Amino acid sequence: MNSLTERSPVSVWNFPKLEKCPEILKPAISRRLALLIIGDCSVVYSGRASSTLDWGERLVLVKSDGSVVVHRREGYEPVNWQPPGCIFDTSIQPDGLLRIRAIRPSSRESLDIRFRGVFLIVELNLIDRGGFLLYASEEDMKRAIVACPSLIEDGFRPTMEEKRQPSGFIDVFGLDRNGNPLIVEIKKGPVRREAVFQLARYVSKMREGNPEVRGMVIAPSLGKGTMKLLETLKLEFRQLSPKTCLEALQKERRTRESALSHRFDASSD
Amino acid sequence: MNSLTERSPVSVWNFPKLEKCPEILKPAISRRLALLIIGDCSVVYSGRASSTLDWGERLVLVKSDGSVVVHRREGYEPVNWQPPGCIFDTSIQPDGLLRIRAIRPSSRESLDIRFRGVFLIVELNLIDRGGFLLYASEEDMKRAIVACPSLIEDGFRPTMEEKRQPSGFIDVFGLDRNGNPLIVEIKKGPVRREAVFQLARYVSKMREGNPEVRGMVIAPSLGKGTMKLLETLKLEFRQLSPKTCLEALQKERRTRESALSHRFDASSD
DNA sequence: CGTGCCAGGTGCCTT
DNA sequence: AAGGCACTTGGCACG
Structure with a gap:
């Protein structure tokens, strides 16, 4: 297979330096790939309601449709999220922290994730055409x-x-x-x-x-x-x-x- | 820091052979760690309703509280899931596929995930004591x-x-x-x-x-x-x-x- | 866009 | 266990 046509379903970065992260995240988002970021972060949500989440190690999943979920160690539901339609902004703040902002213009809601440490970044290029069928509804x-x-x-x-x-x-x-x-x-x-x-x-x-x-x-x-x-x-x-x-x-x-x-x-x- | 007391928040396996996966997954589950599996899978759910999901590349997150979410390329919501309280069974089937079964005894529901390829496994040992506060409810x-x-x-x-x-x-x-x-x-x-x-x-x-x-x-x-x-x-x-x-x-x-x-x-x- | 309603809803609480 | 209800509910279909 030619390397030009070859697809890597996952690309992994192990313990990337914070200041390197925007270089990884920005192209992935503009290429409409999904991203997985595992690290030590805090979250502020503001919109219909507001919420704050103090520092802790979590998993953040950003999808190509502009949806975000933040998962803690436990619980089926994400602690913070953003439904599809977000615009993203990733940057290194003056204090050196990585900041990912997901803004949903339609409902004027924002999710602000700050990382003080990143353990893992996975870029996901998933192919999924499998049909889903639900019965007995x-x-x-x-x-x-x-x-x-x-x-x-x-x-x-x-x-x-x-x-x-x-x-x-x-x-x-x-x-x-x-x-x-x-x-x-x-x-x-x-x-x-x-x-x-x-x-x-x-x-x-x-x-x-x-x-x-x-x-x-x-x-x-x-x-x-x-x-x-x-x-x-x-x-x-x-x-x-x-x-x-x-x-x-x-x-x-x-x-x-x-x-x-x-x-x-x-x-x- | 002593290696015995050292904690690794993430352990990564890249493209593990299917038959190796149970050796990775089983100890992680019994040690009550969270697991992330990215691969080509199909899913059958049976319980209050039933559903089938054909082959495709997805992300599966298994947490220590016995909850599961299966995420596709898009969508804020998981395509399949299981709320906390599952018992897990991971095995290699006679046909060589990796099977993860998550059964919730309380509601007699089962989730059956079969992998024919695994791109990545991440074992997660997350420390998260950050408080969560929701305002304006x-x-x-x-x-x-x-x-x-x-x-x-x-x-x-x-x-x-x-x-x-x-x-x-x-x-x-x-x-x-x-x-x-x-x-x-x-x-x-x-x-x-x-x-x-x-x-x-x-x-x-x-x-x-x-x-x-x-x-x-x-x-x-x-x-x-x-x-x-x-x-x-x-x-x-x-x-x-x-x-x-x-x-x-x-x-x-x-x-x-x-x-x-x-x-x-x-x-x- | 709002209006109405289902959902494998989930989670939290109380008998 | 079942009942009642909020939820950043989300999602879909329709006027």
């Missing part, structure tokens, strides 16, 4: 209900997903076996009071025009006082887990595929 | 209001913070200048409908006993249709930003300190 439950309306009840015919309302969304909307409108609110976790109120808003709006409008919450379980609340508001509940939905969806897909292949068989006859 | 606003009740209105006397109710919480509770109960709900961002309903729940419960009960939302601004909603529910709004609260709190502290020093002066007389 609320989105999947909705898909399943639209594909297999009998999951709700026999005779249900969904007519609309994500019906936009002045007051918000409706997950699924349709007609029951008697032709009465049925508004469905899906939750993939236990139903909270809040979700019931949400549904109640839509339903009461529609009942002004038609008192026969039904409202139903679909979820794996009910939260604390929600059963009584549902009764009071004349709303219904149907237990359904994300897993059941996923299984029903897969089953439906298989039968649809087999029906499709049958049709092909028939047409080829 | 909703908590600070509450503190400010309790310290300077006139921020709400003249004559307000708070009697309770975080009053526990069957229906939830009350941020601040007190009596206005006329002795009428005043329930205060604090928001540090724009008020949403949801927050108004939350307050309405508390207030309507209390108005059953005393129709003079007042409810007030404190926030920097009002969301879309919340003004009308507040009027309908006979609730009040007082504009107050986290910044204003913080300034009032700091001012109050200064005057309190100066009053204190005066007292000391007086007592020493």
Whole structure:
């Protein structure tokens, strides 16, 4: 392989001198590479709120999309961060410290990281085209209900997903076996009071025009006082887990595929 | 410094052979050190939901508290993760791949990371006792209001913070200048409908006993249709930003300190 | 841009 | 454990 075309996924600097760091960091940022800096730093955040973090040894990850995370020794969450869209400024201060400033113009927030010692810098040139798929989300439950309306009840015919309302969304909307409108609110976790109120808003709006409008919450379980609340508001509940939905969806897909292949068989006859 | 007492904050392995990795990772995990693995991997998550991530070059951070984050080239958030409390299993599979399994027994969730190439391993022994302080949170606003009740209105006397109710919480509770109960709900961002309903729940419960009960939302601004909603529910709004609260709190502290020093002066007389 | 809502939300707190 | 709620929530989709 030619050295011109060769790519190094990682380039490592061990205990670089502070004053050398901008020479490493600046080109990497302008080349839109990710950077990992491990060292002794302090952090000041200022924006929607403000925070200070005293000196300590941490890991800082700067990505090409302009996002930053500062990780401490423990904790799944970063202690400080900046979502994508930052502009960076790296410099050596008069006092000799390395300073990395990440400013997000859109929300006028700034993250100020000062290093008094750097143990390691890694320049990352990662190639990652791997697809990511998430299953059993609320989105999947909705898909399943639209594909297999009998999951709700026999005779249900969904007519609309994500019906936009002045007051918000409706997950699924349709007609029951008697032709009465049925508004469905899906939750993939236990139903909270809040979700019931949400549904109640839509339903009461529609009942002004038609008192026969039904409202139903679909979820794996009910939260604390929600059963009584549902009764009071004349709303219904149907237990359904994300897993059941996923299984029903897969089953439906298989039968649809087999029906499709049958049709092909028939047409080829 | 003696080599026995010397600490190396970072130990680096460059392009380790896959089969060597468990020898590096296992002792580090049992010594409760953090680990950084950069390489070509695929990830399967299974738990509350499930997900798959195809092959690609990523950064994996494993911490001593049993948390894991998998970061791609872009994005502030990890593509896969595991909150603290994981048990780890690292091994070379029959097919020669390196496998790191992070299982969280408490929620029966598992993260399965397979590497077909490792560019870099960094063992991290970070010392970090730096304090972290966050300012201008909703908590600070509450503190400010309790310290300077006139921020709400003249004559307000708070009697309770975080009053526990069957229906939830009350941020601040007190009596206005006329002795009428005043329930205060604090928001540090724009008020949403949801927050108004939350307050309405508390207030309507209390108005059953005393129709003079007042409810007030404190926030920097009002969301879309919340003004009308507040009027309908006979609730009040007082504009107050986290910044204003913080300034009032700091001012109050200064005057309190100066009053204190005066007292000391007086007592020493 | 704000408005609304989901998220494998997480974390913190209290019964 | 479950309930309630804030969070620099972030993210997406839409008017």
